[in-house]
Amino acid sequence: MEHGSFKDNSHATFTLGEEDHTLANAVRFVLNQDPRVTVGAYTIPHPSLESVNIRVQTTGDPAKEVFKDACQELMQMNRHVRSVFDKAVTEYKAEQERKEKKAAEELQRQRELFGSMDIESN
Amino acid sequence: MVTKEEKRFAKNFNINNLPDVPNGLPPHLQQTRVVSNSNPLTANASYVPCMGDSVKLGNFYENFKVDVISLTERDMEFDMIGIDAAFANAFRRILIAELPTMAIEKVLIANNTSVIIDEVLAHRMGLIPIAADPRLFEYLSVNDEPNEKNTIVFKLHVKCPKNKPREKVLTSDLKWLPHGSELLRESGGSTSKPKTYTSFSCSQDSLPEFANNPITPSDLDILIAKLAPGQEIELEAHAVKGIGKTHAKWSPVATAWYRMHPKVCLLGEVEDELAERLVKICPNVFDIEDMGKGKKRAIVAQPRKCTMGKGFIRDDDLIELVDLGSVENHFIFNIESTGSLPPDVLFTEAVKILEAKCETVLKEL
Numbered sequence: 381m382e383h384g385s386f387k388d389n390s391h392a393t394f395t396l397g398e399e400d401h402t403l404a405n406a407v408r409f410v411l412n413q414d415p416r417v418t419v420g421a422y423t424i425p426h427p428s429l430e431s432v433n434i435r436v437q438t439t440g441d442p443a444k445e446v447f448k449d450a451c452q453e454l455m456q457m458n459r460h461v462r463s464v465f466d467k468a469v470t471e472y473k474a475e476q477e478r479k480e481k482k483a484a485e486e487l488q489r490q491r492e493l494f495g496s497m498d499i500e501s502n
Numbered sequence: 503m504v505t506k507e508e509k510r511f512a513k514n515f516n517i518n519n520l521p522d523v524p525n526g527l528p529p530h531l532q533q534t535r536v537v538s539n540s541n542p543l544t545a546n547a548s549y550v551p552c553m554g555d556s557v558k559l560g561n562f563y564e565n566f567k568v569d570v571i572s573l574t575e576r577d578m579e580f581d582m583i584g585i586d587a588a589f590a591n592a593f594r595r596i597l598i599a600e601l602p603t604m605a606i607e608k609v610l611i612a613n614n615t616s617v618i619i620d621e622v623l624a625h626r627m628g629l630i631p632i633a634a635d636p637r638l639f640e641y642l643s644v645n646d647e648p649n650e651k652n653t654i655v656f657k658l659h660v661k662c663p664k665n666k667p668r669e670k671v672l673t674s675d676l677k678w679l680p681h682g683s684e685l686l687r688e689s690g691g692s693t694s695k696p697k698t699y700t701s702f703s704c705s706q707d708s709l710p711e712f713a714n715n716p717i718t719p720s721d722l723d724i725l726i727a728k729l730a731p732g733q734e735i736e737l738e739a740h741a742v743k744g745i746g747k748t749h750a751k752w753s754p755v756a757t758a759w760y761r762m763h764p765k766v767c768l769l770g771e772v773e774d775e776l777a778e779r780l781v782k783i784c785p786n787v788f789d790i791e792d793m794g795k796g797k798k799r800a801i802v803a804q805p806r807k808c809t810m811g812k813g814f815i816r817d818d819d820l821i822e823l824v825d826l827g828s829v830e831n832h833f834i835f836n837i838e839s840t841g842s843l844p845p846d847v848l849f850t851e852a853v854k855i856l857e858a859k860c861e862t863v864l865k866e867l
Contacts, residue, residue: 381866382867394867396863396866399859399863400595401591401592401595402591402592402595402596402600402856402859403592403856403859403860403863405588405591405592406588406589406592406856407860407863408588409586409588409589444867447867448864448867451860451863451864451867452860452864454856454860455857455860455861455864457562457589458853458854458856458857458860459857460562460563460566461566461568461585461589461853462850462853462854464566464567464568465568465580465846465849465850465853466850467568468568468569468570468580469570469573469846471570472570472573473573476573
């Protein structure tokens with residue numbers, strides 16, 4: 381829901397229902413990184429009501445477009461986070477497997493060594 | 503009538519210029535003021551400096567890094583470097599409250615002669631973590647019939663025989679019923695097929711995911727109740743999908759938390775006796791380095807292990823030599839899963855949920 385004015389569409393307040401700090405703070409951060417934005421802020425009118433008001437004031441561009449761009453950018457950032465995380469986890473798991481294999485080979489080698497030593501002592 | 507003189511006097515009047523008004527703190531309080539860049543008295547592991555330009559978007563895609571420190575089936579510790587606190591907190595909140603899980607919601611009690619009363623027993627059953635992938639199930643809304651796509655049915659029937667000692671009821675006694683509920687509903691005509699409390703059209707163990715691994719609780723040694731000789735519990739439990747926001751039993755993590763990487767700096771040389779004192783206060787973080795000729799020096803060996811205990815503040819000499827703060831945009835994340843999904847999958851799903859929220863907002867605009 382957008383509360384703005386018909387004459388000047390560079391200032392608007394967006395009300396999101398069923399949202400809280402989780403999304404609002406992240407959107408606010410991305411919004412403030414945009415150089416077109418003069419005011420990017422959010423408030424929660426009452427903690428019992430699940431609703432968030434996000435205020436966007438820009439240097440001329442329509443507030444709705446700037447807000448949409450911020451949401452798109454947020455989605456991009458999330459995808460990037462996911463890909464970097466997945467890569468890091470796969471690398472870690474591969475590294476762990478390598479270490480385990482090496483440890484198992486080492487154990488096997490030691491067993492063979494002790495096995496051969498027993499035969500010699502007999 | 504106010505004269506011009508009086509007006510000028512009022513405009514230039516500053517109460518701090520009067521001779522008997524003290525300037526600044528009295529001398530005995532001034533000595534306890536801490537002199538350092540980031541105030542260590544208020545430094546804690548979740549302190550985030552004022553926003554400013556800590557993370558510029560342009561740099562985010564190049565600078566963002568993830569280092570996995572440890573990863574097991576239940577626990578995960580990893581570092582996120584180059585991200586803002588708003589994101590770290592968003593992920594933490596989603597992990598705790600908005601990732602769906604399966605948990606027991608309806609408990610149909612046929613017989614309960616134990617000392618644990620019905621509602622307490624049902625409450626305890628709800629808190630049992632269930633090792634079922636919630637992505638394979640759908641939500642059950644009020645109008646839906648419980649069927650094999652949205653419900654998991656468990657049965658618990660334990661009786662403590664007479665002349666035996668007290669028996670423990672553990673989660674290993676919960677049996678999965680892949681064919682659905684076995685309790686019969688009362689129906690009018692005796693000619694129609696008896697209806698049960700769920701309407702499974704096919705058995706759940708015909709599905710490929712459950713064919714050879716039955717659904718069980720995540721831990722089989724959780725104590726549900728204790729029975730004395732002669733007492734019996736017979737009940738059926740239906741588990742459905744839900745999120746932590748509705749009730750904490752649906753939270754997939756024991757907890758998920760993050761702290762900022764500590765920044766420990768020595769503002770000057772800490773030698774000999776002072777070094778010994780410092781290492782005694784925080785042996786995990788500092789270490790003694792031998793410089794030869796009997797001189798010793800303290801160095802910051804493992805800042806990561808600092809728990810922000812600030813024990814050095816009580817020492818008059820050390821308080822001026824140690825500076826404590828947090829590294830910007832470096833988050834140490836810990837995720838402990840309860841067993842439904844491994845922690846790395848949980849985090850990936852949490853990021854997907856944040857994306858989905860953005861999409862919903864974009865659609866409405």
